[in-house]
Amino acid sequence: MLARLKQIVNAFNQSHHSLCTLSKAKTNKGRRNLNVLITQRVSLTEAPPARSRNGCLAESRQSKIGTFRVAVLVGLLFGGSFTLEYLFGAFDSLAAQLVSYFDPRASHQSGPWPKNPNGVVEPPLVMPVPTLPGRPGNLSQEQEAKLQEFWLATLRVFGVHSDHDGDKVVESNGVINPSSTMGGGQRQVMADAGNDKKRKSRLGLFGRKNQKEADESSTENRASAISSTPQLADGDDKYGQAKEFRHAIASQSPGDLRNAFWSMVKHDHPDGLLLRFLRARKWDVEKALIMLISTMHWRSQEMHVDDDVIKRGEGGALESAKHASAGLEKDGDDFLVQLRMGKSFLHGVDKEGRPMCFVRVRLHRQGEQSEASLERYTVYVIETARLFLTPSVDTAAIVFDMTGFSMANMDYAPLKFMIKCFEANYPESLGIVIVHKSPWIFQGLLDSSYGARGSTLTDLGIWSIIKGWLDPVVASKVHFTKNVEELDHYVPRSHIPKELGGEEDWAYQYVEPTASENERMADRDRKDSLLQEREALFREFETATLAWIGESVASDEFRGLQNRRDNIAGNLRANYWRVDPYIRARTLYDRLGIISDDGQIEPYPKVKRVGNQKQLDSVQPIKTSVDDLD
Numbered sequence: 001m002l003a004r005l006k007q008i009v010n011a012f013n014q015s016h017h018s019l020c021t022l023s024k025a026k027t028n029k030g031r032r033n034l035n036v037l038i039t040q041r042v043s044l045t046e047a048p049p050a051r052s053r054n055g056c057l058a059e060s061r062q063s064k065i066g067t068f069r070v071a072v073l074v075g076l077l078f079g080g081s082f083t084l085e086y087l088f089g090a091f092d093s094l095a096a097q098l099v100s101y102f103d104p105r106a107s108h109q110s111g112p113w114p115k116n117p118n119g120v121v122e123p124p125l126v127m128p129v130p131t132l133p134g135r136p137g138n139l140s141q142e143q144e145a146k147l148q149e150f151w152l153a154t155l156r157v158f159g160v161h162s163d164h165d166g167d168k169v170v171e172s173n174g175v176i177n178p179s180s181t182m183g184g185g186q187r188q189v190m191a192d193a194g195n196d197k198k199r200k201s202r203l204g205l206f207g208r209k210n211q212k213e214a215d216e217s218s219t220e221n222r223a224s225a226i227s228s229t230p231q232l233a234d235g236d237d238k239y240g241q242a243k244e245f246r247h248a249i250a251s252q253s254p255g256d257l258r259n260a261f262w263s264m265v266k267h268d269h270p271d272g273l274l275l276r277f278l279r280a281r282k283w284d285v286e287k288a289l290i291m292l293i294s295t296m297h298w299r300s301q302e303m304h305v306d307d308d309v310i311k312r313g314e315g316g317a318l319e320s321a322k323h324a325s326a327g328l329e330k331d332g333d334d335f336l337v338q339l340r341m342g343k344s345f346l347h348g349v350d351k352e353g354r355p356m357c358f359v360r361v362r363l364h365r366q367g368e369q370s371e372a373s374l375e376r377y378t379v380y381v382i383e384t385a386r387l388f389l390t391p392s393v394d395t396a397a398i399v400f401d402m403t404g405f406s407m408a409n410m411d412y413a414p415l416k417f418m419i420k421c422f423e424a425n426y427p428e429s430l431g432i433v434i435v436h437k438s439p440w441i442f443q444g445l446l447d448s449s450y451g452a453r454g455s456t457l458t459d460l461g462i463w464s465i466i467k468g469w470l471d472p473v474v475a476s477k478v479h480f481t482k483n484v485e486e487l488d489h490y491v492p493r494s495h496i497p498k499e500l501g502g503e504e505d506w507a508y509q510y511v512e513p514t515a516s517e518n519e520r521m522a523d524r525d526r527k528d529s530l531l532q533e534r535e536a537l538f539r540e541f542e543t544a545t546l547a548w549i550g551e552s553v554a555s556d557e558f559r560g561l562q563n564r565r566d567n568i569a570g571n572l573r574a575n576y577w578r579v580d581p582y583i584r585a586r587t588l589y590d591r592l593g594i595i596s597d598d599g600q601i602e603p604y605p606k607v608k609r610v611g612n613q614k615q616l617d618s619v620q621p622i623k624t625s626v627d628d629l630d
Contacts, residue, residue, distance in 0.1 A: 136271045150278055239424045245293050261292075343363045384587055390601075517590070
């Protein structure tokens with residue numbers, strides 16, 4: 001019995017030592033040292049040092065063990081063997097759980113790390129990321145109430161409300177209009193956005209009475225006021241979005257704005273999309289609504305993201321380059337040149353699991369491509385990267401490779417456009433920006449802290465100009481690295497391409513579009529059928545949302561309706577990947593098998609898909625030099 005007690009004490013001692021070590025790593029050196037500690041696999045079988053560096057004293061452990069022994073003796077005196085067996089059972093369980101969690105070499109399969117093909121337990125290169133705050137499934141009650149308010153204001157702009165029975169969604173004049181403006185499937189909600197009386201008519205929205213009726217009525221009135229006359233102070237309107245909002249309301253029907261919204265959702269949770277705008281505007285519903293509606297206007301009327309950029313894609317650019325008029329031919333050529341040279345491309349994930357976009361700045365020369373083609377290419381890359389995002393990883397990483405940079409590569413116009421995209425039209429989509437090997441002319445003179453993660457810079461160089469354009473939150477996401485050792489803080493070295501000094505034997509290669517890869521887009525019957533199915537899901541989600549808005553966030557009814565909405569969102573996600581081949585032209589990443597037809601993403605594919613076949617990737621990289629660009 002004493003031997004068993006000694007085993008339990010030793011296990012508890014080991015676990016205490018590991019907790020102290022992990023606390024030291026997390027507290028003093030942040031996540032990077034914690035990842036390094038995990039990668040090196042903390043040894044729990046070695047004897048702990050007499051005095052740990054983070055202040056966890058050996059004497060303190062001995063004191064705790066002494067206290068434990070006193071507790072056992074007291075248990076023997078007052079409870080006999082029953083108490084001792086109870087203590088043994090409790091501490092057996094605790095010790096087993098702690099050792100299981102912290103010992104990567106445990107022989108069982110219940111530990112946190114899986115075994116590799118050789119049977120050796122190894123920590124993952126990409127650590128699991130929990131659902132972050134402010135996302136679907138991780139909202140405070142205050143945030144849920146803000147989301148309700150935002151949905152109410154948004155649906156008012158879309159002209160959507162419920163009928164008397166609350167069992168179907170109708171437009172503002174009370175008539176369901178099944179006509180479509182998008183491929184035979186999406187319902188046009190024809191309502192006068194400027195008619196305040198119609199927009200305030202929400203029959204049956206709050207049909208279920210509860211103790212929060214007065215608060216809900218206030219929420220409805222506020223949402224009505226927001227959707228009717230939003231205002232922004234000049235200092236809060238960096239991109240003139242209040243003006244764009246008013247123009248959108250005046251020039252587009254509610255149905256057009258609704259269609260633009262649902263087209264942007266794609267495989268995302270609708271709540272997730274709205275929450276991006278709420279977080280970007282610090283949970284101010286009025287500001288978030290202005291940002292959302294101006295983005296819908298930008299997507300549908302200015303950039304034509306879904307009905308042109310994504311719909312035509314690389315295959316459309318190839319057709320334009322071959323058969324279009326002089327202007328369109330150049331735009332098609334300019335678009336393809338950037339793809340073929342690999343000016344920017346998507347490849348792999350960082351240590352947080354975020355998809356990475358590499359930008360080889362040396363391959364850009366000011367004036368070589370038209371401004372329109374540069375903007376189209378930028379939006380195309382961003383939209384393609386969105387397909388790589390998941391509910392648990394909802395931001396991307398950008399690595400600007402500044403190797404060989406000179407002033408001939410500096411071009412402010414496309415950079416400003418990229419900044420506007422992320423700040424105004426794709427909020428909360430950028431996780432981190434890594435500027436790698438930038439020369440002094442770009443980053444300015446370094447202070448004495450250079451070489452540490454997140455090096456600080458003096459206000460000199462091109463960076464000081466660019467930083468002035470950035471929102472402080474976006475600027476805080478920019479990090480500078482000067483060598484592969486520093487880049488390894490963010491990306492596993494085994495996943496850093498050799499051209500950046502890493503170990504991954506990989507090089508960018510462009511595979512040309514094939515004549516048949518988009519043939520499903522010509523199947524109008526199948527496309528219309530899938531779009532009609534999708535439209536029915538839109539309406540079902542809107543109906544559930546209208547009922548959900550009317551409930552207190554603390555009620556059981558609210559939770560039940562939220563679960564229903566989550567289930568519909570899951571059906572929308574599955575439906576998107578069925579309809580995707582009929583509305584989106586195939587990309588390089590489809591041809592390489594990185595994006596599969598069912599929406600599975602393989603960041604590091606071993607094979608390439610051709611139709612329904614899989615074959616080894618034998619395509620040789622297209623090599624591009626600076627001389628090729630002149």
